[in-house]
Amino acid sequence: MTELQRYLAEEIAEDHADGILTRREALRRLGLLGLSTSAAATLLAEPAAGAGPPAAAAKTPAKGTSTEWTPVVTQPITFAGPEGRTLMGAWAPAARRRGGVLVIHENRGLNDHIRLVAGRLAASGYSALAIDLLSEEGGTGAFPGEAEVGAALAGVPPERFDADMKAGVSELRRRLPRARLAAIGFCFGGGMVWRLLAARERRLAAAAPFYGLFPENAGLHGSRAAVLGVYGALDTRVGATRDAARAALKAARLPHELVTFGGADHAFFNDTGARFNAPAAAEAYRRVLAWFDLFVARRPR
Numbered sequence: 001m002t003e004l005q006r007y008l009a010e011e012i013a014e015d016h017a018d019g020i021l022t023r024r025e026a027l028r029r030l031g032l033l034g035l036s037t038s039a040a041a042t043l044l045a046e047p048a049a050g051a052g053p054p055a056a057a058a059k060t061p062a063k064g065t066s067t068e069w070t071p072v073v074t075q076p077i078t079f080a081g082p083e084g085r086t087l088m089g090a091w092a093p094a095a096r097r098r099g100g101v102l103v104i105h106e107n108r109g110l111n112d113h114i115r116l117v118a119g120r121l122a123a124s125g126y127s128a129l130a131i132d133l134l135s136e137e138g139g140t141g142a143f144p145g146e147a148e149v150g151a152a153l154a155g156v157p158p159e160r161f162d163a164d165m166k167a168g169v170s171e172l173r174r175r176l177p178r179a180r181l182a183a184i185g186f187c188f189g190g191g192m193v194w195r196l197l198a199a200r201e202r203r204l205a206a207a208a209p210f211y212g213l214f215p216e217n218a219g220l221h222g223s224r225a226a227v228l229g230v231y232g233a234l235d236t237r238v239g240a241t242r243d244a245a246r247a248a249l250k251a252a253r254l255p256h257e258l259v260t261f262g263g264a265d266h267a268f269f270n271d272t273g274a275r276f277n278a279p280a281a282a283e284a285y286r287r288v289l290a291w292f293d294l295f296v297a298r299r300p301r
Contacts, residue, residue, distance in 0.1 A: 001034075005154045007191065007213045008107055009033055010237060012150070013043045014266065020274045025147075032151035071119030074130065079171040081135065082163040088132040088139045089168065090115045091175075092122035099205075099296035100176040102168045103130040104185030104192045106270070109140030109149040113272045114186075121184075124289055125297070127176055131168040133161055133192070153188065161192055162199045169196075169203050180296045182206040182225075184288065187267055190230075191215070194245065197223040206295040208288045211266055214241040220248045226255035226295040230284050232264035232277070255295070259287060 001009070009030055016026035023044065030040035074090035081087035090110060101121050105114040110132040118128035132139050134152055143149045165183075172181050181204055185193040190212020197207055198215055200222030207225040211232060227249055231242055242258060249256040264280040267273050271281065293299050 002158070003213065003216050004158055004191070005033060008150055008154050008188065009035060009043060011107060011187070011266075013046065014237065016044055018265075018274065029147040029150065032147055033154050070123060071116055072122035074115045074118050077129075079167070079174075081167045085136060087164055087167055087171075088135040089171075090118055090130040090132075092118040092128045092130075093175075094122040094125050094127040096125055097127055097176065097179060098125035098299070099127075099292060100172040100179045100181045101126045101128045101292070101296075102165065102172055102181070102183040103128050104165065104183065104189035104196075105130065105133065105140075106186050106267070107150045107153055107188040108146045109134055109143070109153070111140060113270055117184075117186075120285070126182070126292060127172075127179070129168055129172050129175075131164065133164055135164065136160075158195060162195055165192060165196045166199070166201055169201060173203060180205040180298075182208070182292050182296050184208040184210070185212060186210045186269060187212060194218065197225055197227070198248075206292055208291060209245075210269055210284075211235055211238050212241075213238070214245040214248070216244075218244075218248060220252035220254060223252065223254060226291070227257075228288060228291040229256065229258040230269075230287075231258065231260040232266055232268045232275075232280070233260050233262045234264060235266035237266070257291075259284070 012026050012029045015021040027040050072092040074092045077089055077091045078086050103118045110130055114130050118130040121128040134140050137152055140149055183193050183204055190209035193207050193209035194214050197220050198218035202224050204225040208228045210230045246258055261280040264277040265275040267275045268277040269281045269284055
């Protein structure tokens with residue numbers, strides 16, 4: 001089992017421990033990942049990795065103004081991928097452009113939530129391209145459910161993800177030839193952002209990986225991105241990977257900040273999920289926009 005497959009399997013076990021998945025459904029999903037019944041049962045019997053004492057929830061600073069805006073509706077697009085392949089994605093153009101962002105989905109694939117993230121970024125001034133990393137398999141929509149999407153992602157060689165994400169950056173550069181670019185990803189997608197930086201993608205000015213797996217023994221010396229890493233304090237499963245990310249960022253001398261939100265768990269940013277934490281999500285989004293403003297738009301917010 002690769003480190004990525006192990007990460008996806010542990011996500012299923014964590015969902016079961018938190019009551020999001022029944023034991024039967026968890027065993028089914030682990031079976032789709034290739035685990036035997038005994039191996040799956042052993043994994044589900046392990047203590048929940050995210051278990052720990054509750055912490056105070058992150059609070060959003062009070063502000064004296066109120067702003068209402070509507071996320072930009074995304075457009076389905078296709079674009080050129082490596083080796084003549086066609087990639088799929090959702091494109092959200094900003095009316096007043098401050099830069100461009102590659103959005104990388106969770107292990108649930110390119111779904112409505114990730115499209116909405118792209119639309120929110122565009123409404124905030126950052127034209128966004130949400131890539132579908134299952135394009136070669138016909139796209140996320142070709143699968144009957146989340147379990148099958150996760151299993152398909154686990155079976156793809158990670159090097160293909162690297163090449164496809166770089167093609168996504170190239171498509172952003174084509175659509176926004178004079179703009180500075182960034183990347184953002186969540187859970188599985190957070191790990192993909194770290195992979196993209198480790199793959200010597202030098203066209204990114206900034207990156208914001210959310211609670212993702214840091215590739216084992218990876219270095220970031222080929223990157224130029226300023227990195228904002230986002231974590232939840234209750235998500236202790238990524239504690240070691242966060243430390244590895246911090247060491248790699250320091251070794252590469254990249255501008256960075258790793259923010260851990262008290263009271264927040266894995267996937268706290270997803271407002272369609274059981275672990276959604278509204279105050280932490282709002283503050284995380286504010287920090288992401290401020291980070292992109294500083295290193296992409298080069299305008300302090």
